[in-house]
Amino acid sequence: MTAVDEPLAVLRALFARQRLGVLATHGEDHPYASLVAVVASSDLRHLYFATTRATRKFTFLTADPNVAMLVDSRSDDDVDFHGAVAATAVGAARELDGAERAQALDAFLRRHPHLRGFADAPTSALVELQVRTYYLVSRFQNVTELHME
Amino acid sequence: MGEAQTRGTPFVVPAEEMDDALAPRVGGKALALARMARAGIAVPPFIAVTTDAYGTFLDAAELRARVLFELDRKDFADMRWEEMWDAALRIRNLFLTTPLPDELRAVLAEPIAARFGETATVVRSSAPGEDSAGASFAGLHESYVNVRGVDAILEHVKLVWASLWSDGALLYRRELGLDPTRSSMAVVVQEIVAGERSGVAFSRHPENEEKALVEAVHGLNQGLVDGAVEPDRWILARRDGSVLEHRAAERHDMMAPAADGVRLVPLPVERRSRAPLADPELPLVFGLARRAEEHFAAPQDVEWTMRRDELYALQSRPITTLAGEAGDGRATYLSLRRSFDNLSALRRRIEDESIPAMVAATQRLGATDLARMDEDDLAAAARERKAEHDRWVDVYITDFIPFAHGARLFGRAYNDALRPDDPYEFADLLTATPMLSLRRNAALERIAAAIRAGDEAAAEREVTRYVAAFGDAAGDAAAEADAALAVARRLAARPAGGPAARPDRERLERRYLDAHPPEERERAAELLDLARASWRLRDDDNLYLGSLEGLLNAALEELRRRGRPVDPRLEPRRVALPSPLAGAAPTAGADEAAPAGSAAPAADGVRRQARQIVGQPAGPGLAVGRARVVEGREDLLAFEDGEILVCDAIGPEMTFVVPLAAAIVERRGGMLIHGAIIAREYGLPCVTGVPLAAELITTGDRVTVDGYLGIVVIG
Incomplete structure (x- = not known):
């Protein structure tokens, strides 16, 4: 990413490439992190992921919907320090149902077709993260904020 | 490492054992020398330190990640050349301050010591692909002449490795689309042949297929390669080697071996009238280039030297691109490096001729009263000022900007001698030279001191002195005085101060000089003096040019004031920043795209904010x-x-x-x-x-x- 790259384009490229993100929740007086399969809406304002309702992350996000999600392009190599891009999305999470769920599920399964069984299970929830702000980090230390107003 | 390593992927290969299969490990330069030796051409004895040694050093010292960290701070496209130079300096310092791992050192030291002992050597780059059909890194990677003893040789091997990451080499690789992280470097260590005459021979003239070209200088070849010594030049008919043209050089100097490295020395008077090659010797040199061409089945550019009438080939490479061919910026990247002698000549020209002439021109033009001129005279004055400004903009580009390399040359020498942790420590030896802008700030501090003391009359006097000394000849004196007073009042509101106390320069200077052997100290002191002049000029030159620009702007302003049209061609060319005190605004980076992160919300409802x-x-x-x-x-x-x-x-x-x-x-x-x-x-x-x-x-x-x-x- 160069200094003059459009940050939205960088984000789009990141979500086009990455399928997993790290979800950060909070509960029982401590933070908690989990890896989830994620997809972004075309306007990048919403992130969707599926989880079973019995999980700690679902319990936590239900109790406190303020969550963060980190998506990054690292390859666990030397070049990552300057080549990798990381985006932290901060916003509110909620379980979807009805038409909203159907629409989001469609997008989710286009990205993760092999997760159909998992996402369709009656015990699974489809969760939307409505993004307030992205913190986009590139070249190790360059930070741009994107406020989704 | 150990025996298996030395047998399987050798770190050192003697000339006699070099075959074509080793090309990716020893590089083209080493292989060409080996092939010439096999063909019976006299070549100084040499060995190659392979790319395996380079790779082992990088891995053992974890340098790959550190080099990337320096290089990738910013996107290449966002970096100015100055930043590339800085990154290259930091990388070079990494190589300098990182010792060879003991095991690798032992494996390298033994064959080098056995082959060369205390014999003087040349340590040259031999990067695989360095001199291929489409590229020539000649001069962009380093070579070191007159290096003695295994310790010094190994240190210079590291410097040659580091030159893979020099600013010029990085830029050239980018142009060729090569990834520097995939490049590697072998090194040739070659016994020095201190020839009395040296030169280059092109078996085919780079610009004419019918002709060949021989260049020769007295002394070592380094003088010709660095451009410090002008060569005699012969154009020959390629068909039969007959001389078509001989252009004799002004023969003043020669490059000679010194205690450490090489030195430009005056050519003994009796040799000045003699061409480096006598007529019967020309066919020998041309014949060498032809033999190399036949052997490599392509026209060759051969470096040669002659010692006691015995002719040696120092290296041979294919003639790659025709001179001036579009798309190859190597010449530009080469010009990023200047020798001490080249810079000394530049300094004399700048200090003795250019600066006094600029000051005189400013005074002469500033002495005319534009307000009193009739329209024809005013138009003529504007044209004259434009011509004068243009002239000095040209000098600024051709002389002043390159002279900044003086500080860089010193920086490298300082780091070589002292290996400091901070690669910019050298700058402490250059600062606090009497720059114009610092003198001006001292004058402002005097106004502030008078204000602090409540002595308004003294403050007035200091302001008058300030405007007389630093005001633009054509500027608005009252505005200059107001500006000075405004800043001085703010200065007066805080405790008296000035430039920060710098590290003890005398101690630093002593340490720098003591790091050189006694016979090298005079030269080291000269280099420091050159660097200080270079550092000073980086500040002063803009002020001098700014004054001339101010004069031109004043004439254009007077034309406008009288309602006369101003020919846009009369506007000043922009290389230096205009002086805000002369009323103009600095030019912004017009070459850059619109900001990605302005705080304003965009039409898409996403507010971008650089954090x-x-x-x-x-x-x-x-x-x-x-x-x-x-x-x-x-x-x-x-x-x-x-x-x-x-x-x-x-x-x-x-x-x-x-x-x-x-x-x-x-x-x-x-x-x-x-x-x-x-x-x-x-x-x-x-x-x-x-x-x-x-x-x-x-x-x-x-x-x-x-x-x-x-x-x-x-x-």
Whole structure:
């Protein structure tokens, strides 16, 4: 990413490439992190992921919907320090149902077709993260904020 | 490592054992020498240190990641050449300060000591693909002449390795689309043949297929290769070697071996009238190039030397591109390096001719009273001022800018001698030279002192002196006085100060000189003196040129005032920043795209806000304060004590507010630019090379400047 790259384009490229993100929740007086399969809406304002309702992350996000999600392009190599891009999305999470769920599920399964069984299970929830702000980090230390107003 | 290593992937290959299969390990230069030796051409004895040794060093010292870390701070496309030079200097220092791992050292030392003992050697680059059909790195990678003893040879092998990452080599690789992280470097260590005559021979003239070309100098070849010694030049018919043309050189100097390296010395008078090659010797040299061409089945460029009438080939490479062929910027990248002798000549021209002539021109043109001229005279005066300004802009480009290499040359020599942890420590020896802008700031401090003492009359007198000494000949004297007074009043509101106490320069200077053997100290002192002149000029030249630009602008302004049309061709060419005190605004980075991170909401409802920007650390320290984005004179006059100076590019004419500033942030990058120089003088935290600094930061923003890491945090 160069200094003059459009940050939205960088984000789009990141979500086009990455399928997993790290979800950060909070509960029982401590933070908690989990890896989830994620997809972004075309306007990048919403992130969707599926989880079973019995999980700690679902319990936590239900109790406190303020969550963060980190998506990054690292390859666990030397070049990552300057080549990798990381985006932290901060916003509110909620379980979807009805038409909203159907629409989001469609997008989710286009990205993760092999997760159909998992996402369709009656015990699974489809969760939307409505993004307030992205913190986009590139070249190790360059930070741009994107406020989704 | 150990025996298996030495057998399987050898670190050192003697000339006799080199075959074509080893090309990727020993590089083209070594292989060409080996092939010539096999063909019976006299070649000085040599060995190759293979790319395996380079790779082992990088891995063992974990240098790959560290090199990448230096190089990838910013995208290549965002980096100015000055930043590339800085990155290359830091990388070079990594190589210098990282010792060879013991095991590798032992494996390399044994065959090198056995082969060369205390014999003087040349340590040359031999990167695989270095001189291929499409590329020639000749001169971009390093060679070191007259290196003795295994310790010195191994140190120079490291320097040759580091030259894979020199600014010129990096830029050239980028042009060729080569990935430097995939490049490797072998090194040739070759016994030196101290020839009395040397040169190059092209078996085919680069510009004419029918002809061949021989160049020759007295002394070592280094003089010709570096451009320090003008060669005699013969054009020959390729068909039969007959001489078509001989252009004799002005023979003054020759390159000779010195205690450490080579030295330009005066050519003994009796040899000056003699061409380096006698007529019967020409066919020998041409014949060598022809033999090389036949052997390699392609026209060759052969470096040769002659010792006691015995002719040696030093290296041979294919003639790659025709001179002047489009798309190959190697010549430009080569010009990024200048020798001491080249720079000394440049200095004499600048100090003895250019600067006095510029000052005289400024005085002469400034002495005319535009207001009293009739229209024809005024138009003529504008044209004259334009012509004068153009002339000095040209000199600025051809002489002044390249002279900045003096400080760089010293920086490398300083780091070679002292291997400091901070690769910019050398700058401490250059600062506090009497720069014009510092003298001007001292004059402002005198006004402030008078104000502090409540002596308004004395303050008035100091202001008058200030305007007389530093005001623009054509500028508005009253406005200059107001500006000076405004800044001095703010200065007066704080305790008396000035440039920060710098490290003890005398001690540093002694340490630098003591790091050289006694016979080298005079030369080391000369280089320091050259570097100081170079450092000083980087500040002063803009002021001199700014004065001439001010004069031109004044004439154009007078034309406009009289309602006369102004021919746009009369506008000053922009290389230097205009002087805000002369009423113009500095040009912003018009070459850059619109900012990605302006704080304003965009049409898509996403508000982008740069939070943290990475530039280059150019002055250590940490400061937090209110930003003042300086785009013109008004911003300078509004500058408050303790603010952070943010600008596109700081010019010396802006530096009078620096004593008020808490830190400096600049779009332009590099350690040797004005912003970095003046920050170092005042001990201010400074970050340069911050992309779009003046666009991403707004006056009034709270800004944190981390001059240790080169990071600016907004908000």
